[in-house]
Amino acid sequence: MPFTTRALARTYASSPASDPVQQDAEAETDSAFTDADALNDKDSKAAKAKEKAMWSSGEGYIRWLRTEGARYKHVNKGQKANWLGGAVPFATNPTFRPPPPLSNDMQTLLHADVVKGTKTVGQLAEQYNVSKARIEAIRKLKAVEREFRRQDLPLQHAFQSGMESLLGARSPINKKTMSIDAVLERTEATARDLHPSTGVERDEEQRWDANIGQGGAFGNRAAQGSREGVERTVWEFRDEEMVLAERVAERAARESVKSKGGVAELVAEADAAPETPEHAHQHAQAVRKTKRESPSTTAPSGHKSPFRFVDTSGAAAKVQGKRGDRKRR
Incomplete structure (x- = not known):
């Protein structure tokens, strides 16, 4: 020493x-x-x-x-992701290890194979070492891009290129020949296969296919959120078909109200409906409790005031009427 x-x-x-x-x-x-x-x-x-x-x-x-x-x-172009936390994006959360990002060229190649229909989604997931849920997300993303182009809406290509450079997403296309580089594509697929998140995704999908557990990240989010004991976040995933069905039901309810004469008539009918004895008793108790807790509005003795406080709520009249009925009986 x-x-x-x-x-x-x-x-x-x-x-x-x-x-x-x-x-x-x-x-x-x-x-x-x-x-x-x-x-x-x-x-x-x-x-x-x-x-x-x-x-x-x-x-x-x-x-x-x-x-x-x-x-x-x-960052050098094509360089792997250089996180502040080493192998994880967030140094204080080492358990969060997201799957490797896919470049736009890779997503386009995957979507083209999906559109061809020569292979199933499961076969494509095994070939590219990408989860089936991720392939479905790519299909929806490309559908949105196609709709943007149809409406002549701009796409953020500069932002996409910059993020791919920062995240180290490599394209399987050789920029010199503008053709698919089989060696590079196979290398990237092998790297995705060795990533720890790939095994987790496969395990969750296998459990979902076998109807084991809640399905994890690849199950029905709407069905999982409706279960008791599940804490909902501010933003929730909503199934498109369920949202459409809810809109149709709301439209039918509005049309039904209009056909019956409007909202005012329905409110008047509800007010005119006789209340149950139990509800009237609870309302009378609440009125008495409010009177006990509220400050006295009676003027001091010997003081004459030109103002007189009158209960216009109608609750006191109902209570007095019921007391009179009891005395007459």
Whole structure:
């Protein structure tokens, strides 16, 4: 174990000294080390304060981008994803390992095979090492792109190219020959097969196909969300057919109301309907409780006020009428 200079000096100082001159020299040495420690602590505090001020002003982030952050800001084209957390996108969430991104060229190639219909979705999933749910998502995405082109709406090609470069998504098409590179395509498929997320996706899909469990990320989200005990998020997946059916039902309900004379007639009928004895008793109790809790509106004795407070809610009249019926009976 290596010794520092100060440790050696203290060891030497702790040994029995026979010469007073030697003891004075040792005391001066120890004092010099103490002064050096105080200076180091002072310099350390000053450095920390300076660093804090630098980061607060924004200069620290700029300096970080010029040094360590340069490899995250400037990425070589075709380079694999260079996450801040190493092999995971978020350093504080190491369990989150999403599947490798697919380039737009790869998605177009996959969609073309789906449209051909020569292979099933399961066969394509096995060939490209992509989950069946992901293939279905690509099919929907390409349908949206086709609709955008039909309406002459712009597509964000620049954003797509930039994100593919940052995420390290490689295209299976050779840009020189503009043809599919079989070697590159096979290499990317092998890399997706070795990724840990691929095995998780396959396991979830196999469980879903075998009707085991809730289906995970590949089951019916609408059916899973309706089950008791499932916490719903702000954004929920809604099945398109279910949304369409709900809209048709709402339209039919509105037409039914219109055919019966409108909303005003229905409200009037509901108000005119006789209330049950139980409901009337609960309403009377609520009125009495409100009167007890509300501040008194009676003027002090000997004070005459030109104002008189009258209950116009009708609840008091109902209660008084029922009390009169009881007395007559």
